[in-house]
Amino acid sequence: MAAAKKYAEFQLLSADPVDIDSLPAGSPVLQLHDYWRSIAPTRALLPGRQHLDPLDIDPQVMPWVFLMDVVRRDGAPLDYRYRLVGTGNVGLVGRDATGELASAVFNRVDAPFVLDTFDLTVENAAPTYWIATVPNDVIGMVTIHRGLFPMARDGRTVDMLLCIAVPRSLA
Template structure:
């Protein structure tokens, strides 16, 4: 995997996502476990398809933390994302269940571009992306996370869904 652009996506001094490499994700992280699961769905360089992904085959400790989004492509090329599935721990983490909602409608206007940029990068690059950051939360200021985004492609080439995981960073859970 190539070295990512090290720039951070910032909304404020407190909320950010910094792209990192897989090597920077802790070996025992659920984000790394989700990556191994995703990579096992298809042989490189082929992208896995949604039909390869069966939630019941996910490791039990990963399933509650994942989310699945459809990629929505507007005629002008703009991207949006519709949440199809959200694990129970992910819903609890972010303080809402966005199932069947567009990402552009889920996030507050001030957070929208901040969050969508990382999804867009994963779709455009057609490769998994990894992030460390602090994300907005409805009830508290922020949650510190490890996040992985994994592209899925029905035709094995053009990304039409994203499988994602966002888990709290140890010793950094906000209460």
């Protein structure tokens, strides 16, 4: 019960979409973008989970990576289940959401915005980039750079998101 309460209190304090060109050179977000692009079977098709090998992701980047399954239910809005949350992200926000639905992790204020960012990535089948502020139990607020990358087993229908959220100080 305490874990559910912690999840319900999590807030994304602010977030703004950014262009990929505004991210710093060498950023882990750019490194993950390059990896995501490199595993696509062709320029016209999205990579799928079958193309992803976590061992090929830079070990400095991997702690900031999280994977989300796209959850589709007839007549319901999309939702997202955290399949994997990197140790860096767990430490950043002070909780591990692995196995949880995004709609249950974020409070009522933030859920629509956060889910909308995921939805935008899925609907456009194109990556999105964000600068956001999230709470941290130790230092208060942390500014992060975030990238969401669509993945599709069939190359077209997005069924997973490969994501990264990294503190700006490391970006």
